[in-house]
Amino acid sequence: MKKTSYKELGLVNTRKMFAKAVKGGYAIPAFNFNTMEQMQAIVQAAVETKSPVIMQVSKGARKYANPTILRYMAQGAVEYAKELGCKKPQIVLHLDHGDSFETCKSCIDSGFSSVMIDASSLPFEENIKLTKKVVNYAHKYDVTVEAELGVLAGVEDEVSSAESHYTKPEEVIEFATKTGCDSLAISIGTSHGAYKFTPEQCTRDEKTGKLIPPPLAFDVLKEIEKKLPGFPIVLHGSSSVPQDEVDTINKFGGKLPDAVGIPEEQLRKAAKSAVCKINIDSDSRLAMTAAIRQHFAEHPDHFDPRQYLTPARDNMKKMYIHKIVKVLGSNDKL
Numbered sequence: 001m002k003k004t005s006y007k008e009l010g011l012v013n014t015r016k017m018f019a020k021a022v023k024g025g026y027a028i029p030a031f032n033f034n035t036m037e038q039m040q041a042i043v044q045a046a047v048e049t050k051s052p053v054i055m056q057v058s059k060g061a062r063k064y065a066n067p068t069i070l071r072y073m074a075q076g077a078v079e080y081a082k083e084l085g086c087k088k089p090q091i092v093l094h095l096d097h098g099d100s101f102e103t104c105k106s107c108i109d110s111g112f113s114s115v116m117i118d119a120s121s122l123p124f125e126e127n128i129k130l131t132k133k134v135v136n137y138a139h140k141y142d143v144t145v146e147a148e149l150g151v152l153a154g155v156e157d158e159v160s161s162a163e164s165h166y167t168k169p170e171e172v173i174e175f176a177t178k179t180g181c182d183s184l185a186i187s188i189g190t191s192h193g194a195y196k197f198t199p200e201q202c203t204r205d206e207k208t209g210k211l212i213p214p215p216l217a218f219d220v221l222k223e224i225e226k227k228l229p230g231f232p233i234v235l236h237g238s239s240s241v242p243q244d245e246v247d248t249i250n251k252f253g254g255k256l257p258d259a260v261g262i263p264e265e266q267l268r269k270a271a272k273s274a275v276c277k278i279n280i281d282s283d284s285r286l287a288m289t290a291a292i293r294q295h296f297a298e299h300p301d302h303f304d305p306r307q308y309l310t311p312a313r314d315n316m317k318k319m320y321i322h323k324i325v326k327v328l329g330s331n332d333k334l
């Protein structure tokens with residue numbers, strides 16, 4: 001693909017967006033996408049709520065949809081937002097969990113406005129070294145870089161870890177200073193996937209039989225904020241796994257026992273702090289699957305994808321709007 005700057009595509013980086021969000025006590029939604037319906041629902045929700053938005057692409061999404069197609073979809077998202085009446089869309093195209101300098105470079109060269117280099121599984125010094133290499137390249141093109149310290153539990157595409165290790169607050173100053181990264185993903189108890197906690201880690205609501213997850217480590221977040229005042233903090237693995245969607249899926253033939261996420265009031269609390277980017281992926285998958293399963297059960301004669309993808313798209317859009325307005329508070333911030 002021809003070398004392209006994100007600026008030519010009408011995308012923006014995260015710098016100003018994050019500074020405003022930290023000051024304003026809200027967080028920018030970072031929604032993963034790999035299908036056209038997800039992209040449309042994200043753009044519709046962002047335009048209707050007048051919210052900035054980060055559209056992010058994981059390694060799995062690149063494999064599924066093809067990197068070139070995803071890049072053009074993001075370009076299309078900007079034009080679509082304008083068509084829907086948004087004069088100045090604030091859309092970031094972000095690489096989620098970049099695993100090497102080469103992947104980050106190829107994204108920067110093809111029009112991404114933000115990349116994550118996830119070297120959190122490497123020893124501290126090597127994490128710094130690789131992150132710094134990506135930052136040096138990215139900043140030449142005014143692309144912003146997210147780095148990660150600490151390890152999240154759970155499975156997200158090809159990123160997986162059995163255990164979480166909280167970010168060590170005593171490491172963050174050295175890391176941020178030496179790497180020059182623009183934002184930092186931390187581990188304070190969030191987790192990837194739709195099964196964020198085992199039943200053993202939770203308590204169970206006696207009435208409903210539903211799992212109640214353990215609280216996030218807000219004390220660790222507070223310590224980090226003290227060390228790096230005003231520095232943009234990112235939370236991964238922050239789907240809430242809405243139980244009504246899980247119930248719909250299970251009612252119409254699915255099998256997701258004990259799927260559990262991060263309660264929305266915890267995310268709302270986090271959004272008011274220096275946390276200025278909250279990643280949500282599983283909730284979109286659940287919203288889509290619930291609508292499709294219900295549609296198939298109620299219309300066994302349908303076979304046109306448009307018939308079942310329309311309610312799927314509407315359900316995702318409803319979920320995105322809910323997150324923006326009721327959880328992250330990024331509405332009316334354009």
Ligand SMILES: [Zn+2]
Pocket residue numbers: 097156192236237279
């Ligand atoms: Zn993640």
